[in-house]
Amino acid sequence: MPEKVLIYSRFPKAQMVRFGERFELLDTAGKRPNDVFAPEQLSGIHAVLTAGGTPFSAEAMDLMPKLGAIVCYGTGYDGVDLAAAAKRGIAVGHSPGANAASVADIAVTLMLATTRRLLAADDYVRSGNWSGLKPSPMMRPQAGMLGRKVGVYGMGEIGRKIAARVAGFETEVGYFSRSRHDVPYQYFPTLEALAEWCSVLMIAVRAGADTNHAVDAGILKKLGKEGYVVNISRGSVIDEPALIAALTDQTIAGAGLDVYAREPHAPDALTALPNVVLSPHIGGHTLESHVAMQNCVIENLEAYFAGKALPYAV
Amino acid sequence: MPEKVLIYSRFPKAQMVRFGERFELLDTAGKRPNDVFAPEQLSGIHAVLTAGGTPFSAEAMDLMPKLGAIVCYGTGYDGVDLAAAAKRGIAVGHSPGANAASVADIAVTLMLATTRRLLAADDYVRSGNWSGLKPSPMMRPQAGMLGRKVGVYGMGEIGRKIAARVAGFETEVGYFSRSRHDVPYQYFPTLEALAEWCSVLMIAVRAGADTNHAVDAGILKKLGKEGYVVNISRGSVIDEPALIAALTDQTIAGAGLDVYAREPHAPDALTALPNVVLSPHIGGHTLESHVAMQNCVIENLEAYFAGKALPYAV
Structure with a gap:
């Protein structure tokens, strides 16, 4: 059984293909998780994938009581409330330098x-x-x-x-x-x-x-x-x-x-x-940088589910 | 009395200011020289300024029997019939590297x-x-x-x-x-x-x-x-x-x-x-490259009128 990963931001489907091959994806398409998924579904979530610029508050974290890892697609993590994550023992990862x-x-x-x-x-x-x-x-x-x-x-x-x-x-x-x-x-x-x-x-x-x-x-x-x-x-x-x-x-x-x-x-x-x-925020938007960012996401998620420290932690 | 220079191509006025301070300019504005100036005026011309891409044929050279120097504004000189110029003993100069x-x-x-x-x-x-x-x-x-x-x-x-x-x-x-x-x-x-x-x-x-x-x-x-x-x-x-x-x-x-x-x-x-x-052929079109190209033009023309070899000859 693949591990579950909640997709917290709105991403183009093409960018999710490699993750879908490895994990069971619960895609919010950028909506509030509790508007899309039932509490019992959210309570089974240990890891989320998000975009660094998307606001990710303490309240959002508390929708998923077992949340242990927030993995950002890209270099940025400015949307994530790092203090709230730290307080809850949630590791935060990103893709440094990939783009x-x-x-x-x-x-x-x-x-x-x-x-x-x-x-x-x-x-x-x-x-x-x-x-x-x-x-x-x-x-x-x-x-x-x-x-x-x-x-x-x-x-x-x-x-x-x-x-x-x-x-x-x-x-x-x-x-x-x-x-x-x-x-x-x-x-x-x-x-x-x-x-x-x-x-x-x-x-x-x-x-x-x-x-x-x-x-x-x-x-x-x-x-x-x-x-x-x-x-x-x-x-x-x-x-x-x-x-x-x-x-x-x-x-x-x-x-x-x-x-x-x-x-x-x-x-x-x-x-x-x-x-x-x-330009419409396309800085990191090349084929090779998407591959590099996806590699970081996959390494972060696989390490987390294996009980290891995130290799690309914030 | 300043020396006369015939302007053979169509140039923006702003690019001619420094030449006008040093020489008497006869401006064809890109028209055929004999449509703009009388034969007796053209017979007094020893030097012309042109753009390298403008066709400059043997016939055009023969409109100015005393022509001794064709100076191109810019790097190119592909419009100038070099063989015809050589045959007539006309020196050809340009602005190598300036742009x-x-x-x-x-x-x-x-x-x-x-x-x-x-x-x-x-x-x-x-x-x-x-x-x-x-x-x-x-x-x-x-x-x-x-x-x-x-x-x-x-x-x-x-x-x-x-x-x-x-x-x-x-x-x-x-x-x-x-x-x-x-x-x-x-x-x-x-x-x-x-x-x-x-x-x-x-x-x-x-x-x-x-x-x-x-x-x-x-x-x-x-x-x-x-x-x-x-x-x-x-x-x-x-x-x-x-x-x-x-x-x-x-x-x-x-x-x-x-x-x-x-x-x-x-x-x-x-x-x-x-x-x-x-883009509309603006490659060499910056303030600093115009200054550098104008410097080459002035040095070429002043050398010619002083009876010296062109410093930036083709």
Whole structure:
């Protein structure tokens, strides 16, 4: 008899195939577990699979009194109340680094697309305005990457991979992180100092109470009117209304965003802007990173059911 | 009295400002010189400024019997009849490498945007389909860059810069070029072998008779249905109708194009496709590369008028 695993978040079916081959899956499809399953079903659950950004409160944990492991699909675990889990002796696992290359790639994609105005460029060709020799103010030459100062906020695995990629574009790379790392980039002791220095701010910091709205109106003002912000971390790191205001009144030049304050909702005021490039939280969304994340999930669940410590514990 | 320079191609005024401060400019705005200027004006012309892709025939040279220097703005000089110029003792100059970083950046931008389906991603967010939880076949996970085989066709300055950037994305890089270079990438002896091996073919070869339509239906077939082609060189290197056919019947997965067979014309059959990212020949179009290209133009013209050899001769 395969072990039971409750699917707590809403996942595409294709991502669950390998788990279904190994475990009996009870899929909530993102609904509240007690709206989908009877108490006697929930009382038999020892392990859940969730997405790190999905809120997972103490109350939700208490719906499953035998719960012993919360396994997050992906790097993040910001939705899980870690203190409540610890208090209940519930182990929390994730997939560290499994999607780092893929997320770093999207960060660079968004940086290049915003600074080189790729959406306007594609539209200029497709609309026929280029062949019609119609002038386009959006197509005026912009600063490129050569010699550009790029700031990376957060120097975990994703931040390092972003920095390594960006350095290849003949840029200067600086970073701010709680502590100085052994990396060949200029360290800034505060986020303010980094924003003042750089013209592209890449947000790669882990979401949490200490980074909530860390990028606010003040930081955006320091970034300045030639500045861009790219966020592939979590929407909570940016004060989203302040960002929309800064983009609208051109306090900053533009933004590339893969994450939002309330996904999958992207505010109308944001989606109406020409100076942003928006993607639907697809940073970790490549074939190879899904395989790597699934490997971590399977190793975590199999270790738990074998009575061992999670190999990829938070 | 400043020396006279005839502007042979159509350039934005902003790009001519620094030349106007040093020389007396006779601007054809891209028209035939003899339609704009009288023979006695043309007979006083010793130097012209042109764009490398603009056809510059023996007949055009003969409109200016005292012509001694043709200076191209940019790296390319494929439009200039070099044999005709040599026969008339006309020196030809260009701006080697001045825009290489900027062009390499656009190549990588197009590679990332096509393989990660950035246009579809942005549209999915802006249309409200993401927040409406509408499934999008275009947003299914794709292969990312990690471990991807990227082939670079041409290993000049732009090809090297493309390879260096792409290697930073944890890819495997291979190349084909007339001769083997001292670079840390796998060499392929033919374009066919490179296309067979790689899943993204980056075209960075110089345009000319030997590379005309080098990327044809056969090469695209070898690239295959998971393959992408990116062209930032010249439209002439690809057989454009064969490319459109390969994109339409999904012989290849997609393309990122900055250059076209007959610019500024991009065929309707191409602009209607969802699996392409198109930019209006903006590869070298950054503030810093314009400054660098203008520096080369000025140095070439000043050397010529001082009776010296062109410092950046073809």
